[in-house]
Amino acid sequence: MDSVYKKSLFDIPDNVIYLDGNSLGPLQKGISEASERVVKDEWGKKLIKGWNEENWMRQPSIVGNKIAKIVGATKNSIVAGDTLSIKLYQALAAAINMRKDRKIILTDSGNFPSDLYIAHGLIESLGNNFELKVVKPEDLITSITSEVGVVMLTHVDYRTGRMHDLEKITSCAQKNGSVMLWDLAHSAGAVPVNLKNCKCEFAVGCTYKFLNGGPGAPAFIYVRPDLIKSCYSILRGWLGHKSPFDFDYNFKKAETIDGMRVGTPPVVQMSILEKALEIWSDIDMRDVREKSIQLSELFINNIEEKCPDVELASPRDPENRGSQISFFYNNGYAAIQALIDKNIIGDFRAPNIMRFGISPLYNNENDILQTVDSLEGIIKNKTWNQKKFLLKKPVT
Numbered sequence: 001m002d003s004v005y006k007k008s009l010f011d012i013p014d015n016v017i018y019l020d021g022n023s024l025g026p027l028q029k030g031i032s033e034a035s036e037r038v039v040k041d042e043w044g045k046k047l048i049k050g051w052n053e054e055n056w057m058r059q060p061s062i063v064g065n066k067i068a069k070i071v072g073a074t075k076n077s078i079v080a081g082d083t084l085s086i087k088l089y090q091a092l093a094a095a096i097n098m099r100k101d102r103k104i105i106l107t108d109s110g111n112f113p114s115d116l117y118i119a120h121g122l123i124e125s126l127g128n129n130f131e132l133k134v135v136k137p138e139d140l141i142t143s144i145t146s147e148v149g150v151v152m153l154t155h156v157d158y159r160t161g162r163m164h165d166l167e168k169i170t171s172c173a174q175k176n177g178s179v180m181l182w183d184l185a186h187s188a189g190a191v192p193v194n195l196k197n198c199k200c201e202f203a204v205g206c207t208y209k210f211l212n213g214g215p216g217a218p219a220f221i222y223v224r225p226d227l228i229k230s231c232y233s234i235l236r237g238w239l240g241h242k243s244p245f246d247f248d249y250n251f252k253k254a255e256t257i258d259g260m261r262v263g264t265p266p267v268v269q270m271s272i273l274e275k276a277l278e279i280w281s282d283i284d285m286r287d288v289r290e291k292s293i294q295l296s297e298l299f300i301n302n303i304e305e306k307c308p309d310v311e312l313a314s315p316r317d318p319e320n321r322g323s324q325i326s327f328f329y330n331n332g333y334a335a336i337q338a339l340i341d342k343n344i345i346g347d348f349r350a351p352n353i354m355r356f357g358i359s360p361l362y363n364n365e366n367d368i369l370q371t372v373d374s375l376e377g378i379i380k381n382k383t384w385n386q387k388k389f390l391l392k393k394p395v396t
């Protein structure tokens with residue numbers, strides 16, 4: 001296995017152990033300079049000429065193609081932009097449009113709440129003719145029936161890290177005539193994904209987690225190449241038009257993946273993301289996966305040996321886990337705050353889950369062992385039991 005450990009390329013503060021890349025990836029070296037250059041030299045000096053001279057208008061597809069390499073998608077099948085919630089809305093509307101005769105959208109209780117809210121809102125705007133059916137993850141396969149038009153799932157569960165079998169579920173959905181839509185928020189840059197092999201119709205994801213694109217970095221949408229031309233667009237912004245600068249009063253969707261663009265791209269944030277994605281050019285996701293499993297196993301084994309009050313919330317079988325390890329602990333919120341106080345950063349999800357994202361690009365064995373040692377001390381000595389750690393902050 002080639003070494004995927006590239007911590008020297010990151011700008012993580014000294015003495016910080018960062019285990020929260022599943023929420024917000026860290027800053028890489030050179031990004032601050034790159035963004036300053038965009039602001040000062042491109043925007044500052046070129047002003048509006050930047051759209052042509054710096055190719056700002058093409059950034060969403062340039063970035064989309066870099067993401068495509070990481071998630072095994074064909075060139076020109078991914079475009080970046082907007083937020084994940086918006087891209088999910090677009091993909092779901094397009095998926096529903098392909099199977100209007102079927103009234104059930106199937107999802108599971110491991111999905112992220114935003115995806116469920118978006119689905120409910122869309123269903124309401126379609127006159128409540130569709131139903132969102134939420135089943136337990138283990139009941140998914142048997143719930144894919146001939147009434148299901150769309151199967152909409154998040155690949156890796158944000159709380160527990162439980163990972164679905166992308167190809168098996170997609171193939172089951174398609175054998176049944178249902179359209180498959182995957183949310184890859186916790187998969188892109190975390191686990192190998194091969195959209196070409198998987199053949200799902202739609203996928204969406206974000207870039208601020210394991211892809212390290214920065215807070216609020218643009219999301220992405222994938223449409224299977226054979227569907228791009230005819231794919232339905234619910235959000236008809238001018239940049240999804242085939243020739244936006246004709247300023248035509250009628251929307252004519254671009255026949256390329258640009259048809260899933262909406263409005264003006266956030267140029268500074270796109271430039272940061274484009275730079276952040278450079279690190280992936282010589283990384284093989286299989287190596288990332290191998291190392292991620294090694295680190296995760298080390299973490300689980302040591303926690304179970306040293307912290308008996310803590311219970312594994314993630315699947316024990318690495319095949320069923322993403323790149324995140326979660327533990328149930330009733331004082332989990334305060335324990336995470338006490339860890340953060342020691343410069344070890346994980347996070348918490350209500351009601352009692354401590355989450356630790358593992359990115360082999362900047363995490364190693366030492367980080368894991370130090371985290372276990374610190375958590376052991378915090379639990380044994382009840383260090384968590386202090387007002388400053390018990391007080392809930394707005395972002396957990």
Ligand SMILES: Cc1ncc(COP(=O)(O)O)c(C=O)c1O
Nearest residue numbers: 083084085112114154158185206
């Ligand atoms: C699985 C999943 N889907 C959707 C979202 C919402 O993403 P955004 O806030 O970028 O719209 C998140 C956010 O963390 C997520 O984890």
